[in-house]
Amino acid sequence: MKRYAYYLSCINESMTKEVDKSIDLWQKDLDIDFVKLHESTCCGGSNLDYVSPKHFALVNGRNIALAEKLGLDLVTSCNTCLLTIRSAKKVLDESPELREEVNGILKKEGLEYKGTSEVRHLLWVLNEDVGLDTIREKVKVPLTNYSIATFYGCHILRPSTILGKENPLDPTSLDDLVEALGGKTISYEHKNKCCGFHTLLVAEEESLSVASEALGEAIESKADFIVTPCPLCHTVLDGYQTKALKQANIKKSIPVFHLSEMVGLALGYTPRQLGIKRHMVT
Amino acid sequence: MAEHTEGMRDITFRINRFNPQVDNKPYFDDYTIPVEKGITVLRALNYIKEHVDATVSFRAFCQAGICGSCGMRINGISKLACTTQVWDELERCKVENVVKVEPLRNMPLIKDLIVDMDPMVDKMKTYSNWVESIMPEEKMGEKEFLIAEEEFQEYDKATDCILCASCMSECSILRANKAYVGPAILLKSHRMNVDSRDGAHNVRITELVKDHGVWDCTHCYRCQETCVKNIPIMDSIHGVREDALLTRGVKDSSGAKHAEAFMEDIAKKGKLIEATLPIRTNGVGWTLKNLLPMAFKMILKRRTPPPPPLVKPSKNIKKFREEFQEMTAHVKRDQKDHINKSGE
Numbered sequence: 001m002k003r004y005a006y007y008l009s010c011i012n013e014s015m016t017k018e019v020d021k022s023i024d025l026w027q028k029d030l031d032i033d034f035v036k037l038h039e040s041t042c043c044g045g046s047n048l049d050y051v052s053p054k055h056f057a058l059v060n061g062r063n064i065a066l067a068e069k070l071g072l073d074l075v076t077s078c079n080t081c082l083l084t085i086r087s088a089k090k091v092l093d094e095s096p097e098l099r100e101e102v103n104g105i106l107k108k109e110g111l112e113y114k115g116t117s118e119v120r121h122l123l124w125v126l127n128e129d130v131g132l133d134t135i136r137e138k139v140k141v142p143l144t145n146y147s148i149a150t151f152y153g154c155h156i157l158r159p160s161t162i163l164g165k166e167n168p169l170d171p172t173s174l175d176d177l178v179e180a181l182g183g184k185t186i187s188y189e190h191k192n193k194c195c196g197f198h199t200l201l202v203a204e205e206e207s208l209s210v211a212s213e214a215l216g217e218a219i220e221s222k223a224d225f226i227v228t229p230c231p232l233c234h235t236v237l238d239g240y241q242t243k244a245l246k247q248a249n250i251k252k253s254i255p256v257f258h259l260s261e262m263v264g265l266a267l268g269y270t271p272r273q274l275g276i277k278r279h280m281v282t
Numbered sequence: 283m284a285e286h287t288e289g290m291r292d293i294t295f296r297i298n299r300f301n302p303q304v305d306n307k308p309y310f311d312d313y314t315i316p317v318e319k320g321i322t323v324l325r326a327l328n329y330i331k332e333h334v335d336a337t338v339s340f341r342a343f344c345q346a347g348i349c350g351s352c353g354m355r356i357n358g359i360s361k362l363a364c365t366t367q368v369w370d371e372l373e374r375c376k377v378e379n380v381v382k383v384e385p386l387r388n389m390p391l392i393k394d395l396i397v398d399m400d401p402m403v404d405k406m407k408t409y410s411n412w413v414e415s416i417m418p419e420e421k422m423g424e425k426e427f428l429i430a431e432e433e434f435q436e437y438d439k440a441t442d443c444i445l446c447a448s449c450m451s452e453c454s455i456l457r458a459n460k461a462y463v464g465p466a467i468l469l470k471s472h473r474m475n476v477d478s479r480d481g482a483h484n485v486r487i488t489e490l491v492k493d494h495g496v497w498d499c500t501h502c503y504r505c506q507e508t509c510v511k512n513i514p515i516m517d518s519i520h521g522v523r524e525d526a527l528l529t530r531g532v533k534d535s536s537g538a539k540h541a542e543a544f545m546e547d548i549a550k551k552g553k554l555i556e557a558t559l560p561i562r563t564n565g566v567g568w569t570l571k572n573l574l575p576m577a578f579k580m581i582l583k584r585r586t587p588p589p590p591p592l593v594k595p596s597k598n599i600k601k602f603r604e605e606f607q608e609m610t611a612h613v614k615r616d617q618k619d620h621i622n623k624s625g626e
Contacts, residue, residue, distance in 0.1 A: 050541070
């Protein structure tokens with residue numbers, strides 16, 4: 001059994017609880033064990049880095065140090081947490097002075113940031129560690145009848161200098177996973193574009209316009225549903241879908257699944273068990 | 283039938299055409315020409331113009347990635363035609379051996395592949411994208427400015443910008459609203475703001491935090507990923523924000539309030555308190571008007587974030603708070619040192 005330190009994202013603790021609920025259901029089926037880091041704190045959601053760069057380094061140095069204490073890699077199922085914590089790791093790895101300053105504070109809690117744990121996304125763990133062949137073998141209810149629009153979200157792809165896992169212009173990891181689960185993916189331009197989440201409260205009209213373009217193309221492409229590895233993208237594409245499509249004068253709608261729910265469905269869990277009824281668009 | 287000798291191929295360029303004097307809307311023309319390995323898209327376009335159709339219009343000058351004139355979308359991505367090898371594009375073609383060439387997005391189309399750069403130039407004026415020298419004019423020429431290496435490092439990369447507008451073309455928010463400042467302008471603004479020869483910081487920052495300014499960036503990183511000079515544009519955008527929040531205290535905007543809420547919540551509970559985030563960002567009136575209709579459905583779906591008292595703090599929060607406060611003391615000490623240093 002492969003073990004990982006699992007980072008608790010704020011949004012999955014409050015609005016999108018179905019993400020962690022789904023993972024809890026199927027992790028053992030895929031022979032993985034996520035050890036939840038209850039001591040971890042909010043990463044700063046791609047804001048703390050400019051509000052206070054030093055607090056940003058402390059908070060995320062600590063988040064990573066908690067995983068390092070267990071000798072495990074840190075795994076998250078939120079794209080923005082992924083980018084934010086990886087950005088902090090890069091800053092800490094490149095600056096011995098900052099590392100020393102942060103560690104000077106962390107040692108009071110018996111923690112030390114060493115830089116030994118990787119910061120990874122759930123999608124990467126499924127593709128690279130569990131492996132698509134193993135996943136294929138474990139599928140109980142293949143997604144054979146579905147055309148699926150993959151929506152990667154920005155912060156698992158860009159900037160490639162910090163993420164660098166795959167070509168941000170033509171990502172394939174989520175498509176590969178969908179195919180391993182027996183589904184078919186559709187080709188559409190917005191799969192690597194933005195959902196608009198990070199300006200929802202600051203420039204709502206613009207955010208909804210960004211979201212509606214992606215939703216509109218997925219609907220146009222006759223996809224049965226969208227799947228995303230990011231709960232923030234899900235919040236816009238599902239939670240704000242009605243509002244976004246109304247603004248764009250699009251009459252249809254499309255369900256949006258979390259990556260963890262889609263895996264759960266293919267492994268034989270029911271929509272009810274996976275918390276899918278909590279979605280705004282059903 | 284495409285010719286397939288090694289190093290030579292027949293390739294089709296599917297070019298956006300539009301002449302406002304005769305066309306109602308843009309369309310595509312296909313030009314199939316023999317292309318040698320090593321040829322750039324710009325040279326291919328020149329070949330088409332010289333040998334096939336002289337009416338194909340595009341903007342180009344230096345042919346060496348210096349002047350920034352030939353920005354266009356090649357197979358859907360904004361880049362320079364003069365530094366893009368046709369051969370490299372072949373694996374990215376949606377239709378085999380067909381390279382799609384379109385004008386930059388988010389700017390008015392003038393003809394074929396030529397867009398109007400005036401809106402970008404106008405924004406550079408609005409946001410004072412030049413150094414407003416702190417030296418009185420009568421003193422100029424008498425004394426030089428000495429720039430420390432450390433300061434130069436802060437804007438070294440930003441000075442690589444050639445104003446090709448590829449970043450503007452890829453920007454998610456500019457696509458949604460043409461009034462948005464845009465990445466190239468934010469990059470330049472920050473480059474000027476951190477220049478010690480400049481005296482217009484406050485004027486610039488005041489403009490940048492207004493509507494359609496720096497807070498409207500949605501962090502999609504498409505500008506940075508597409509930059510033909512590999513400039514970390516988001517560092518500058520975050521730099522403007524940091525500047526607005528810390529250095530000059532321009533906090534009276536929803537963007538600033540939103541960003542600071544993260545800091546407050548982490549300090550308090552180690553977790554984001556999402557339920558009150560809209561109110562803290564935009565006030566009660568906005569929240570009721572914009573989110574109330576959704577809130578009812580969210581309650582039914584049990585999707586509302588918990589009210590503040592029910593947000594469970596992270597485990598070991600006391601220890602974490604002490605650490606957070608200790609770092610606050612470090613930051614205050616740094617700021618004091620900085621003030622003393624600049625006063626010397």
